[in-house]
Amino acid sequence: MKLYIKPGACSLSPHIVLEESGLDYETETVDLKTKRTTSGEDFNQINAKGYVPALLLDSGALLTEGPAIVQYIADRVPAKKLAPANGTIERYQLQAWLNFIATELHKSCSPFFNPASGDDLKKSAGANLERRLAYVDEQLAGRSHLLGEDFSVADAYLYTVLSWMPFIKIDLSKWARISAFVQRVSARPAVQAVLKAERLG
Known part of the structure; x- marks a missing residue:
């Protein structure tokens, strides 16, 4: 491949x-x-x-x-165990996370990497990111990863999008669970x- x-x-x-x-x-x-x-x-x-x-x-x-x-x-x-088995509720929960990350986090980053984006668009996208990141932080309560204790493909995607936050001036330190998540995933071999x-x- x-x-x-x-x-x-x-x-x-x-x-x-x-x-x-x-x-x-x-x-x-x-x-x-x-x-x-x-x-x-x-x-x-x-x-x-x-x-x-x-x-x-x-x-x-x-x-x-x-x-x-x-x-x-x-x-x-x-x-x-990078993804739950097809047909299980856990697999659909994984797909829900992948869709959320793609549409609510990833897509909201796009204006910051587009030179044609105006300040109003960036401000709106930034506000959306802040709200969605607060939601992610809440969902990480009592768990190491998005689906629980096992690392999944959704965690790889979330980690990727979170790695862009310093470039768009969003400080992840305000969300303790997200910050801990980034450290855990970063440490994986x-x-x-x-x-x-x-x-x-």
Whole structure:
């Protein structure tokens, strides 16, 4: 498998999950401005959406969108417990978290990375992020991870989005449970390995 990434972007989430999975994989960096990969390929010819992550399977099939990719990886290695079993209420709770992170957290960060965004849009997005982060902090009460004690693919995604907060001037220290969560996930060997590989730590 090959994961197309941009260091520090949302592709960090499936990169962490691949490392946690123990599966064989490689990564290739994409310059999202020029749409060229490290090997010189036109990324638009690989993924017509033009953004990362994209996972090229050994069969030649391409899988896009982070929440889909991380669940695919998790289902390849059920013994790792990176996602609850399909058909269980816990799996649907995982999917609810993945959707929440994608639409309420990840998407609310977009204006801060878009030079065309005005101050009003950034202010509105920032206020939404503050409300949603307070909710996440409440949900972490009495648990180490989003679904309980086991690390899941949702935690990898949440950790990725939380890593952007310093860049958009949101201080996570006001939420003690979130701060502790970031420390716990940061300490995982797979996360440390990925941060090193992407030159982020």
